[in-house]
Amino acid sequence: MKQTTIGGNKKKVANLLAMVGLIIIFIAYMFPFIMVVINSLKQKRDIIKSPFSWLYTIKGLSFDNFVKAFTQMDFLNAFKNSLIVTVSATVLVTLLAAMLAYYIVRHNNLVSKVTFALMVASMIIPFQAIMIPLVSIYGGTLNVLNHRITLIFMHTGFSMAMSVFMFHGFIKGSVPIALEEAAYIDGCTHAQTFFKIVLPLLKPIISTMVILNALSFWNDFLLPSLVLTDKELLTLPLSTYSFYGTYSADYGTIMAGLLLCVIPILILYLVLQKQIISGVVSGAVK
Amino acid sequence: MKTKSNGKDFCMFALPGMFCFFAVLVVPFVYGVYLTLTDWNGVAKVKNFIGLKNFAGVMKDTQFWTSLLLTFKYVIVVVLLVNIIAFAVAYLLTRGIKGQNFFRAGFFTPNLIGGIVLGYIWQFVFSRVFVNIGEATGWKLFEVSWLSDPGKAFAALVLVSVWQLSGYMILIYVAGFMGLNEDVMEAASIDGATGWIKMTKIVLPLMMSSITICLFLTLSRAFMVYDVNLSLTGGAPYGTTEMAAMHVYEKAFTSRQFGVGQAEALILFIVVAIISGTQVYFTKKQEVEA
Numbered sequence: 001m002k003q004t005t006i007g008g009n010k011k012k013v014a015n016l017l018a019m020v021g022l023i024i025i026f027i028a029y030m031f032p033f034i035m036v037v038i039n040s041l042k043q044k045r046d047i048i049k050s051p052f053s054w055l056y057t058i059k060g061l062s063f064d065n066f067v068k069a070f071t072q073m074d075f076l077n078a079f080k081n082s083l084i085v086t087v088s089a090t091v092l093v094t095l096l097a098a099m100l101a102y103y104i105v106r107h108n109n110l111v112s113k114v115t116f117a118l119m120v121a122s123m124i125i126p127f128q129a130i131m132i133p134l135v136s137i138y139g140g141t142l143n144v145l146n147h148r149i150t151l152i153f154m155h156t157g158f159s160m161a162m163s164v165f166m167f168h169g170f171i172k173g174s175v176p177i178a179l180e181e182a183a184y185i186d187g188c189t190h191a192q193t194f195f196k197i198v199l200p201l202l203k204p205i206i207s208t209m210v211i212l213n214a215l216s217f218w219n220d221f222l223l224p225s226l227v228l229t230d231k232e233l234l235t236l237p238l239s240t241y242s243f244y245g246t247y248s249a250d251y252g253t254i255m256a257g258l259l260l261c262v263i264p265i266l267i268l269y270l271v272l273q274k275q276i277i278s279g280v281v282s283g284a285v286k
Numbered sequence: 287m288k289t290k291s292n293g294k295d296f297c298m299f300a301l302p303g304m305f306c307f308f309a310v311l312v313v314p315f316v317y318g319v320y321l322t323l324t325d326w327n328g329v330a331k332v333k334n335f336i337g338l339k340n341f342a343g344v345m346k347d348t349q350f351w352t353s354l355l356l357t358f359k360y361v362i363v364v365v366l367l368v369n370i371i372a373f374a375v376a377y378l379l380t381r382g383i384k385g386q387n388f389f390r391a392g393f394f395t396p397n398l399i400g401g402i403v404l405g406y407i408w409q410f411v412f413s414r415v416f417v418n419i420g421e422a423t424g425w426k427l428f429e430v431s432w433l434s435d436p437g438k439a440f441a442a443l444v445l446v447s448v449w450q451l452s453g454y455m456i457l458i459y460v461a462g463f464m465g466l467n468e469d470v471m472e473a474a475s476i477d478g479a480t481g482w483i484k485m486t487k488i489v490l491p492l493m494m495s496s497i498t499i500c501l502f503l504t505l506s507r508a509f510m511v512y513d514v515n516l517s518l519t520g521g522a523p524y525g526t527t528e529m530a531a532m533h534v535y536e537k538a539f540t541s542r543q544f545g546v547g548q549a550e551a552l553i554l555f556i557v558v559a560i561i562s563g564t565q566v567y568f569t570k571k572q573e574v575e576a
Contacts, residue, residue, distance in 0.1 A: 018378040022389055025375060029393060029449065032407045035415055050422075051415045093306075100303030103295065111296070115304055122311055124562065126510045128531050129555040130311060132538045132548045133318035136326070157310025160303055190295055219400030221513050222535075237400045241517070244406055251414065258403055265398045273391050280394070280454070281461045284499055 036262075040065055040255035047251045065256035072247065073257050077232070078239035079264070085148060085224075085235055086217040089155035090210055093163055096156065097209070098202055101167030102194060106177075116168065119161035127158070127222060135226055151227045158223070159213050166283070170205040171198075211272075211279035218265070236261055322549040327542050340545040349525070350550050353533040354557075360440070360529060361508040364447045368504050369497070372452040376459030390460055393453040401450075401513025408446045409433065409518055436526035439519050443527055446514055451507060455500045462496030494573040501565055509558045530554050 039047050041062065046053055069075070104112040134154070139145045175198055183193040221237040228234060234242070240261055247253050269276060322340050324333035344350060375393065379386050396404060413431040420428030432438035466489070474488045490497075512531045515521070521528035521536075528536070534554065538547030 015381060015383060018381055019383055022375070022378055022383065026389060026392055029396075029453070032411050032449075033395075035411055036407055039410070047414065051418050096303035096306060099299040103299035107292075107295075107300075111300070115300070115307075118312065119307065122307075122315075124506070124559050125311070125315060126506070126531075126555055126558060128510060128512070128534050129551045130314045130318065131535075132544055132551060133314040133321050134310070135539075136321065136544065137314055137317060153306065154310050157306035160307040161311070164303065164307075191298065194299070215398065219398075221400060221402050221516075226539075237402045240400075240406070241402055244517070251410065254406065255410065258407055261403050262399055266395075269391075269395070269398055276398075277391065277394065277457060280397075281457050284454075284458050284503060285461065 033262075036255050036259055039251060040259045042252055044250060044252050047255075065252040066260065068253045069243070069257035069260055072253070073239050073243045073260070074231075074234075075239075075257075075260055078234055078236045081148070081233055082218060082235040082237075085151055085155070086214050089152045089159075089217050090214045092152065093156045093159050093213055094206060094209055097160055097163035098167050098199065098206070099194065100160070101164045101171055102198060104164070104168055105171045105175075106180075116164070119164055122161045123165070131222065131226055138227075145227055146230050146233065148228075148233055151224055154223060154227065155217050155220070159216070163209050163213065166205060166209055167202065170202065175201050207275060208279040208282050211276050212283045215276075318548050319552065322545055322552060324545055326544050336545070340549040343543070343546040344549045344553065347537070347546065347550070349528075350530070350533055350537070353528050354530045354554070356440070356527070357509060357511075357530040360444060360447075360511070361505065363444050364451065364508045365501065365504045367444070367448045368451045368455055369500055371448065372455035372500065373459050373493075373497075375452070376456050376463055379456070379460055380463040386460075390456065393456050395453065396450045397454045402517045404446065404450060405514045405517025408442070412442050412518075433519055434523055436523055439523060439527045443511075443515065443519055446518055447508065447511060450514070451504055455504065458496055458500050458503075459493070462493050466492055491572065491574045494569060498566060498569040498573065501569060502562055505562045505565060506558060509554070509561075 035051060039051055042053070042065075043062075100115075104116050135145075138150060138154075144150045179197055179201075180193050183197050188196065219237060221241070224235050224238055225241070228238060240257065243257055244254060247257075321333075323335060323337060325336045325339070326333040379389055383389075412433050416428040417431050419425065420430075432442040470488065470492070471484075474484050479488060510531050511529050512535070515527070515529050515532050519527040521532060530550075531554070534547050534551045537550060538544050541547075
């Protein structure tokens with residue numbers, strides 16, 4: 001009996017230590033964000049004096065930095081651009097990938113096999129191995145750079161392989177063909193069967209793919225930087241980049257600008273935390 | 287589903303997706319291989335066929351080999367640290383601690399934010415906050431900004447990458463730990479396996495599938511590091527922190543040597559493919575079923 005209580009205490013102590021350790025690591029992880037929040041409200045001279053000073057005094061605390069960053073970054077416009085690109089590309093890739101995967105699963109012909117094999121193989125190709133010919137083709141030969149639609153099209157193409165792969169696995173595993181056969185007997189066309197019967201069944205995988213794709217489109221820098229140069233079209237990461245280049249010494253404004261970029265995602269994260277985390281996990285584990 | 291309208295089906299369901307995939311990925315990839323055999327400078331209308339000269343150019347580009355070597359160093363350190371830290375934190379998190387979900391969500395936050403923004407945030411931390419701590423406490427470590435010293439700038443890049451990636455891997459390891467079979471753990475304890483023995487003989491083999499995934503993800507991400515590299519150090523001081531991916535970009539779009547740049551990109555791709563392929567092959571072999 002005595003043995004068990006000692007064991008129990010030991011476990012309690014170990015758990016307590018684990019908790020303390022976790023809290024310390026956690027604070028260290030959050031430290032950069034805390035610094036941004038504190039300093040976004042301060043003037044440059046106060047920041048240079050001490051980045052921590054907000055803890056002692058509220059002198060010089062103001063929202064001026066936010067106003068300045070908001071206008072200098074052309075935040076609303078960049079936000080709008082990011083939103084248009086992310087939403088369109090996400091909808092497009094989700095729909096097209098689901099349809100293509102459905103075709104591949106249900107048609108076991110040569111085209112299906114070759115396309116699917118190519119897609120799986122292509123997933124290890126890093127973007128850097130494509131970007132130079134990409135610019136050469138779309139910038140030189142076709143001359144279609146600097147259009148939002150080009151970027152949307154490219155985002156769609158680049159995430160097609162991964163999305164098809166995920167949809168393929170899901171359709172194969174959990175969409176019973178009997179349902180479709182029943183629909184055909186009832187007189188549905190192929191299109192009706194897909195949109196009315198199959199697509200609703202794909203809901204769980206759709207939400208996973210929407211989260212994964214939307215996050216990567218929203219945050220992508222390299223591809224948009226190659227496609228868009230027109231100031232009016234810049235997405236949020238691009239306008240952050242050029243904003244930082246101009247104001248890098250104006251710490252307060254910079255911190256406010258960075259915080260502005262982070263806030264929309266954090267709000268979304270607070271609302272959709274569960275879905276985002278399970279989406280990321282299932283996306284990686286597949 | 288063999289019907290007469292097979293062709294129509296194909297056009298409706300398969301063609302749009304295939305078109306995007308081929309137009310953006312397959313065609314440029316093949317064209318990219320051809321580009322390495324030409325002397326295109328990004329502007330000229332004519333591309334002359336010059337055989338393997340670009341690959342000779344790669345051989346002579348010492349900066350590329352330096353950056354590749356640096357990338358190797360970076361990848362090794364980042365992959366090890368990320369996985370050790372993430373594994374340990376996930377282990378602590380799954381001991382039945384309160385607030386597990388809160389911690390997990392918090393650690394993941396950096397992965398929601400683009401590398402550009404993260405790099406700038408840390409640039410501020412390194413160049414102002416740490417320096418301020420150094421001034422206040424007199425610690426030599428923080429006296430000058432890490433970003434102005436080649437060795438420390440490299441360490442800074444590693445630190446930020448580990449910070450970002452480990453949150454992601456924690457998610458996967460936590461899922462792995464949660465999936466461990468309770469019965470097996472209990473059986474191991476009854477058989478007298480504790481502490482280190484239990485960890486190495488029971489837990490690690492059962493966690494191998496998570497480890498395979500995490501190693502693969504960290505390897506491929508670390509090799510292709512670009513955003514954080516660009517915004518945190520920009521290759522400075524004096525190009526000493528320029529990773530391979532960044533070098534390829536500079537070669538093509540700044541020096542306008544597209545052929546050489548593309549040849550380097552292909553070499554980088556092959557290196558990454560071989561290394562991550564080998565890793566998956568070997569760690570998959572270690573996987574066991576409970």
